[in-house]
Amino acid sequence: xxxxxxxxxxxxxxxxxxxxxxxxxxxxxxxxxxxxxxxxxxxxxxxxxxxxxxxxxxxxxxxxxxxxxxxxxxxxxxxxxxxxxxxxxxxxxxxxxxxxxxxxxxxxxxxxxxxxxxxxxxxxxxxxxxxxxxxxxxxxxxxxxxxxxxxxxxxxxxxxxxxxxxxxxxxxxxxxxxxxxxxxxxxxxxxxxxxxxxxxxxxxxxxxxxxxxxxxxxxxxxxxxxxxxxxxxxxxxxxxxxxxxxxxxxxxxxxxxxxxxxxxxxxxxxxxxxxxxxxxxxxxxxxxxxxxxxxxxxxxxxxxxxxxxxxxxxxxxxxxxxxxxxxxxxxxxxxxxxxxxxxxxxxxxxxxxxxxxxxxxxxxxxxxxxxxxxxxxxxxxxxxxxxxxxxxxxxxxxxxxxxxxxxxxxxxxxxxxxxxxxxxxxxxxxxxxxxxxxxxxxxxxxxxxxxxxxxxxxxxxxxxxxxxxxxxxxxxxxxxxxxxxxxxxxxxxxxxxxxxxxxxxxxxxxxxxxxxxxxxxxxxxxxxxxxxxxxxxxxxxxxxxxxxxxxxxxxxxxxxxxxxxxxxxxxxxxxxxxxxxxxxxxxxxxxxxxxxxxxxxxxxxxxxxxxxxxxxxxxxxxxxxxxxxxxxxxxxxxxxxxxxxxxxxxxxxxxxxxxxxxxxxxxxxxxxxxxxxxxxxxxxxxxxxxxxxxxxxxxxxxxxxxxxxxxxxxxxxxxxxxxxx
Numbered sequence: 116x117x118x119x120x121x122x123x124x125x126x127x128x129x130x131x132x133x134x135x136x137x138x139x140x141x142x143x144x145x146x147x148x149x150x151x152x153x154x155x156x157x158x159x160x161x162x163x164x165x166x167x168x169x170x171x172x173x174x175x176x177x178x179x180x181x182x183x184x185x186x187x188x189x190x191x192x193x194x195x196x197x198x199x200x201x202x203x204x205x206x207x208x209x210x211x212x213x214x215x216x217x218x219x220x221x222x223x224x225x226x227x228x229x230x231x232x233x234x235x236x237x238x239x240x241x242x243x244x245x246x247x248x249x250x251x252x253x254x255x256x257x258x259x260x261x262x263x264x265x266x267x268x269x270x271x272x273x274x275x276x277x278x279x280x281x282x283x284x285x286x287x288x289x290x291x292x293x294x295x296x297x298x299x300x301x302x303x304x305x306x307x308x309x310x311x312x313x314x315x316x317x318x319x320x321x322x323x324x325x326x327x328x329x330x331x332x333x334x335x336x337x338x339x340x341x342x343x344x345x346x347x348x349x350x351x352x353x354x355x356x357x358x359x360x361x362x363x364x365x366x367x368x369x370x371x372x373x374x375x376x377x378x379x380x381x382x383x384x385x386x387x388x389x390x391x392x393x394x395x396x397x398x399x400x401x402x403x404x405x406x407x408x409x410x411x412x413x414x415x416x417x418x419x420x421x422x423x424x425x426x427x428x429x430x431x432x433x434x435x436x437x438x439x440x441x442x443x444x445x446x447x448x449x450x451x452x453x454x455x456x457x458x459x460x461x462x463x464x465x466x467x468x469x470x471x472x473x474x475x476x477x478x479x480x481x482x483x484x485x486x487x488x489x490x491x492x493x494x495x496x497x498x499x500x501x502x503x504x505x506x507x508x509x510x511x512x513x514x515x516x517x518x519x520x521x522x523x524x525x526x527x528x529x530x531x532x533x534x535x536x537x538x539x540x541x542x543x544x545x546x547x548x549x550x551x552x553x554x555x556x557x558x559x560x561x562x563x564x565x566x567x568x569x570x571x572x573x574x575x576x577x578x579x580x581x582x583x584x585x586x587x588x589x590x591x592x593x594x595x596x597x598x599x600x601x602x603x604x605x606x607x608x609x610x611x612x613x614x615x616x617x618x619x620x621x622x623x624x625x626x627x628x629x630x631x632x633x634x635x636x637x638x639x640x641x642x643x644x645x646x647x648x649x650x651x652x653x654x655x656x657x658x659x660x661x662x663x664x665x666x667x668x669x670x671x672x673x674x675x676x677x678x679x680x681x682x683x684x685x686x687x688x689x690x691x692x693x694x695x696x697x698x699x700x701x702x703x704x705x706x707x708x709x710x711x712x713x714x715x716x717x718x719x720x721x722x723x724x725x726x727x728x729x730x731x732x733x734x735x736x737x738x739x740x741x742x743x744x745x746x747x748x749x750x751x752x753x754x755x756x757x758x759x760x761x762x763x764x765x766x767x768x769x770x771x772x773x774x775x776x777x778x779x780x781x782x783x784x785x786x787x788x789x790x791x792x793x794x795x796x797x798x799x800x801x802x803x804x805x806x807x808x809x810x811x812x813x814x815x816x817x818x819x820x821x822x823x824x825x826x827x828x829x830x831x832x833x834x835x836x837x838x839x840x
Contacts, residue, residue: 156653157650157651157653157680158625158629158650159625159626159627159629159651160651161653161656161659162659172683172684172687173626173627173651173680173683174626175624175626175681175684176393176622176623176626177720178389178392178393178398178720179392179397181399181400181722181724184392184397184398184399185402187222187251187397188253188397188399188402188420188435189435189436190222191222191223191224191225191251191417191436191437191438191439192435192436192438223249224416224417224438224439225249225250225437225438226243226248226249226250226439226440226611226613227239227243227248227249227250227439227440227442227604227611227613228252228418228442229250229251229252229253229442230253230404230418230442230443230444230445230446230453231252231444231445231446231447232253232256232259232398232400233259233260233261233262233384233446234259234263234380234383234384234387234593234596235447235576235591235599235600235603236252236254236443236445237252237258237387237388237391238387238596238597238599238600238641239252239445239600239603239604240252240387240388240391240398241387241390241396241600241644242597242600242601242604242639242641243396243604243607244394244395245618245621245633245639245640245641245644246604246615246635246637246638246639247615247616247617247635247637248604248613250391250396250397251396251397251399251437252391252396252397252398253399253400253402253404253418253420254399254401254402255401255403256401256423256519257400257401257728257732258384258400258732259381259384260732261448261449261519261557262448262556262557263381263447264380264384264556264731264732264738265380265472265555266556266593267470267472267498267510268378268379268380268500268502268507269378269498269500270299270302270303270310270375270376270377270378270594271299271376271594272292272293272295272335272339272375272594273295273592274331274332274335274373274487275496276295277289277292277331277334277335277338278489281331287575291575292335292338294595294598295592295595296335296338296339296340296343297339297342298594298597298598299339299342299376301641302376302378302594303376304643304645305641305643305644305646306383306646306648306649307649307652308648308652308677308678309378309382309383309386309648309676309677310376310377310378310379310383311377311378312344312345312374312375312377313374313375313376313484314345314373314374314483314484315372315374315484315485315486315487315498315500316350316355316358316359316371316484316486316487317332317372317486317489318355318362318367318370318486319370319371320366320368321368325349325368328371328489329347329349332347333346333347335347335373336373343374345374346374347372347373347374349369349370349371350369350370350372351369352367352369354369354370355367355369355370358370358372359480359484359486361479361480361481361543362486362538363539363540364540372484376594377500377502378593379503379676379677380593381733381735382677382732382733383646384732385721385733386646386647387596387646388400389647389720390624390644393622393624394618394621394622399722400722400728401422401423401424401724402420402421402422403421404419404420404456405419405421406418406456407419407442407457407585413582413583414583414584415441415457415583415584415585416440417436417439417442418436418442419435419436419437420434420435420436420437421434424724427768429764429765440611440613441584441586441607441611441613442584442585442586443587443588443607444585444588445587445588445603447557447589448467448557448558450464450465450587451463451465453585453587454585454587457583457585458581458582464561464577464579464587464589465559465561465562465589466560466561467514467516467517467557467558467559468512468513468514468515468557468558468560469511469512469513469514469515469557470509470510470511470512470555470556470557471509471510471511471523471524471527471531471553471554471555471556472507472509472510472523472531472553472554472556473507473508473509473523473531473550473781474502474505474506474507474508474550474553474738474739474740474781475505475506475507475508475535475549475551476505476506476551477501477504477505479506479535479549480499480500480501481501482501485498485501486538488534488538492533492537495511497531497534498510503738503739504707504739505551508531508532509531510556511530511531513527515557517557518557520775520776520779521555521556521779522555522778522779523553523781524555527555528547528550529547532545532547532550550781551740551741551743551781552737552739552740552741552780552781554779554780559589559590561576561577561589575591576588576589576590576595576598576599576602577590578599578606580606580610584610586603586606586607588600588603597641597642600641601639604639605639615637615638616637617635617636617637621635624650625650625651626650626651626680631643631645647681648680648681648682649680650680651679651680652679652680656682657671657672657674657682658671660682660686664686664689664699665696665698665699666697666700667696667697667700667708670697670700670702670710672708673708673709674686674708674713677713677734681716684716684720685712685713686699686700687712688711688712688716688719689710689711689712690711699712700712703734703736703747703750703751704736704740704743704746704747706740706743707740707743709734709736709747711750711754713733713734714729714751714754714758715754715758717729717733721733724759725769725772725773726748726751726752726769726773727772727773729751730744730747730748730751730773737776737777737780741777742782742783742799744777744780744782745777745782745786745794745799746794746799748774748791748794752766752770752773770791774789786799
């Protein structure tokens with residue numbers, strides 16, 4: 116009897132205690148202290164005033180000049196340009212041509228020659244060189260000139276892939292999500308200035324959908340494990356509207372918010388390439404591979420290449436040979452073209468898919484909250500995200516053919532705008548004329564022979580080796596570039612019997628004695644190798660720039676977020692304004708915080724060779740506003756001409772080719788025929804298309820609205836008002 120009575124008492128106590136412990140565990144897991152990437156203090160503190168009041172800016176290491184890099188490539192086969200390799204200053208001379216060649220004792224061939232300077236190729240170069248291998252990377256156009264600059268700007272695991280993995284019981288989709296969530300954290304840790312966390316809202320229109328999306332976002336958090344930062348949460352209708360005021364109120368039940376990363380894709384790509392160069396890789400853009408070379412046994416041992424910049428300067432480029440023990444193909448959508456240089460009969464493995472994005476003004480979305488529409492009218496997913504002060508919306512997913520600069524079709528642009536209208540309040544008029552830029556990026560999806568359309572294609576990466584030894588890395592996504600690189604280098608080491616080694620004297624990328632925590636012992640350490648600009652970055656670095664150089668607040672924030680601690684060098688290269696404030700930094704566009712010092716820095720320290728390199732991939736003006744980019748183009752060309760010693764013919768060629776490129780970025784057709792003189796005289800602002808009626812351009816300043824004209828004074832506050840009696 117006594118035992119029964121004690122059992123009745125103990126069971127409720129035990130159940131209550133267990134429930135309390137479980138609840139406490141859940142609360143702790145949800146609200147525990149978080150280590151948020153980018154929020155910690157800089158590994159290298161900002162420069163301070165030393166003895167005697169002298170300001171000592173950081174002394175950053177310089178990569179070799181482009182000309183010296185090309186000489187190294189030639190030296191691998193024993194042929195170098197006479198005089199090249201002699202005294203060159205640290206920032207290099209950026210143009211060449213005309214030098215005679217001679218045979219000299221060449222260096223050993225490269226361990227690896229990487230073809231392709233996108234995210235994958237640059238990631239492979241950094242991985243290989245930090246393992247002690249001798250590495251060369253060549254790119255026909257510019258770093259991130261293709262798919263790598265035309266992404267959705269997300270660093271994400273992929274909530275839609277998780278949903279597909281669940282419903283289709285697809286392990287490959289599940290593995291992709293898990294891999295991407297792990298890589299997402301490495302991404303944010305190694306480049307905190309170029310990436311950040313972003314809350315993304317999923318609007319819910321029916322009450323019964325709330326448990327479904329809640330379970331999905333919680334599973335997303337769970338799969339991230341210890342690499343997760345913030346937990347997903349539910350918002351009531353009122354809280355959702357408070358966080359995203361533009362949302363349509365009708366039919367809104369609430370919203371789920373989960374966290375992913377956002378980044379500046381092309382600047383991340385350039386930083387990967389330049390970090391690899393600092394570690395000793397030979398990295399050259401605008402160098403085209405024209406043929407692959409094989410030895411007597413049929414194995415690849417090199418490539419023929421030519422310098423495209425020589426051709427832009429009006430001279431005939433000379434082909435030369437680059438010798439390497441192994442060759443890696445990392446050319447994204449153009450993967451099959453390189454594979455066919457090796458074997459013309461090879462079967463194609465890439466299924467290209469077009470992803471269109473549009474840029475809208477920043478007022479279309481909150482500055483710190485994105486949105487995903489998981490169920491568009493035709494079943495596709497669309498993102499609506501703040502980016503660089505504007506709003507990016509996309510993407511589509513349709514089969515396409517491969518071209519260098521694909522153009523977004525009007526049908527796809529209108530589809531995106533139509534889907535946006537479904538979620539925004541009806542009084543917000545989503546206008547075609549509000550599209551500031553639009554582009555199409557080609558996703559190099561790996562072909563699945565059992566899939567009937569591109570939505571069934573998985574963006575897992577694939578590493579293959581041909582009989583002649585060409586290693587190809589294809590597929591994948593931006594977030595997993597590092598893992599793709601690691602897998603590819605592992606395969607190359609095994610295939611070519613390469614010997615890795617520890618780096619005895621790694622470069623001080625930080626510009627100080629502070630190095631990376633990564634032990635560069637010959638193993639893969641790219642998850643710990645910080646990229647150029649990361650060591651001295653902190654969320655408050657912009658204040659130091661303002662206080663020392665007197666730059667505008669908006670400009671200082673932009674520079675630190677784009678260049679990290681290299682913002683010190685960028686501002687030092689900016690022209691004085693001769694004004695009280697700002698003291699330094701002349702804007703190249705009145706609408707955006709890009710300044711003249713960036714153009715000089717990108718030419719001297721980031722291998723920028725054309726105006727498109729600067730205006731699209733170093734500064735993102737072409738992606739943010741195509742017409743603003745056109746207006747800034749004369750200034751950019753003049754600044755680059757002074758640095759690179761362009762003649763009149765080269766400047767005219769740069770104008771034509773850059774305007775043509777801006778056509779692929781959404782520049783209205785009526786402005787593609789404008790000359791430089793037209794632009795400098797203000798013809799860009801003369802609207803002859805649908806944008807003419809967008810705003811009240813011609814209302815006189817003294818006109819008042821009818822509602823404001825009913826009373827000359829304020830009747831409520833007048834002395835005769837009844838309220839004052």
